Amino acid sequence: MKTRMRFSLLAVLFALTGMTTMVQADDIGKPVTPPRYQETLYPPWSHGANNPALEKGLEFTVPEVDDLPDFHGSINDPQLVIFVGGNYYFAMAPLVHAFEAEHPRIRGRIYYETLPPGILEKQMRAGNTITVGNMTWTVAPDVYAAGLGKVKHLIESGMLLAPAVPYVTNDLTIMVPKGNPAGIRSVADLGKPGVRVVMPNPKWEGIASRAMSTLRKAGGPALEKTVYVSKVKSGQTVLTHIHHRQSPLFLMQGLADAGITWKSEAIFQEQIGHPISNVDIAARNNTTAIYASAVVKNAPHPRWAKAWVEFLRSPTALKVFQRYGFKPYEGKH
Template sequence: MAEKIPAGGTDHPGRGDWPVIPDEREADLIGLDLLDHADGPDLVLFLAGNQFMAVPELLEAFRAAHPKVRRIFCETLPPRLELRQILSGGAWFRGRLVTVVPDCWATVSEAGVAALAEAGRTERGQCRAYLRNRVVCLVRAGNPKGVAEVADLARADVVVSQPSPVHEDIAEHILAMYRAAGGEALAARIMEEKREAGTTLLTTVHHRETPERLLAGTADAGPVWATEAAHAAALGLPLEAVEFGEGLDQRGRVRYFLCPVRGGAHPENGRAFMDFVRSPEGRAIYAKYGFLPV
């Protein structure tokens, strides 16, 4: 499940097809040591990374409800990176190829569900919607740049931390918000012109980078999930959320899907997890962190 790069170099057949998980993202690989365990994990989950704040409590409750499932490996990386990992057969992390196949994968994109199904790795009818969310804009406390509407993100004096469309499902919904607020011109201004000017900064992997940039003063604003803004507030960080309103925040379009993945070693445990997250107990845990049920 975890293959070392051959001694004497980093080349490996097919390496160009495998995504790379940055070295600093170990926190998004929960139970990594299980990949070296003689028996391996008995449940493998690739969950949309923006659920990271709820995952420890969720896994603890699932283990309590299913005491025979103890060894859980769980990724909380961006869904598009995880999708590439599934379809290519692995991902590099700190010089090793992680080839474990998930029993379940979560995405916040119907296009992601379609891509997995078209690759023959799931059945669309078996994928289940289980959560909702919405987009807000995170800024430093006091909103020093006076960001009040989506168009303010196009201003030259506002440095935007923008989730990467390559890795992150939220980027799809943010682009829809830009287009709803100002058409293709606004989307191009923020995503192309300002990026070229250095005032739109794409995340490297994970939009957890956005609050870090705001706190460091290298960005002024960044679209994030409302649950992430709530988590920042719960931690007491000097950040606040700007709401762009129900007509723009994509709350009616955003749905999280959980899909069984063909090739996972423990499909029965995967099905049990899918049932659990949609149970009253699972929904209550997510609700504590601001997620909304479907």
């Protein structure tokens, strides 16, 4: 009798265990929305198409993990090396392609970097050597391109050769996520409590001084202090290392509501289908930049350097720039 009762109890326990297992299996099997890795949000947004090197060997790029989106081409005996401020990185590939079409001998022999002008200057002062992650390399530039004031400064300091050659202009805008969920309407809105802002870092990004000027025009020193001091301390303003990559990325990731960038950068993001839009800045508050280039002192390839500097003012080059909202420089050269 006791034996039968013991078996009955065991049977009940096994049954209950089975039911529990079934419930758990059913719970695990319910449809859920799996986490999605949005690879297309991360640089390089060109997916390798902007690499001018002809012999690429093994292609190994993992967005957000192993990628170098602002370094283009091969450092194996290049014949033209260009250091250019990163705010028109997207225009460089078609510019290089057009230049190579005019000068077939140099095809596949161009290397260029699209970093903030201050970072490029630091690289030049460090013996033209740079380290990214675990990789270190040295490459001597032939041409340096940035804002006109920066180029003139480096000519005066002896790093570049005169003249500084201007070619296009650009204006600022407020970059926002598509749909503008925070309802940003003007520069003054960037100072509102709760509005999360991503802004260029004045330590090495030339655009920062122009963004600060725009803030002062729109709301006086108080607005500049709110955005660049008070909100930095509170965490409502994030300062970038490289705004032309980080600003759109932070906006697409939902980490920020708005940020001041160049108009051309916002136009490019919209052109490639990213969920980005922009809010115009009133002309009275906006700041216009003049872009210029110059040959680097002791450039390894002075002939090609001069050819590139001249090319940037050509109708062919200006047509490329105009795709992204740049305007030809019309001042005195």
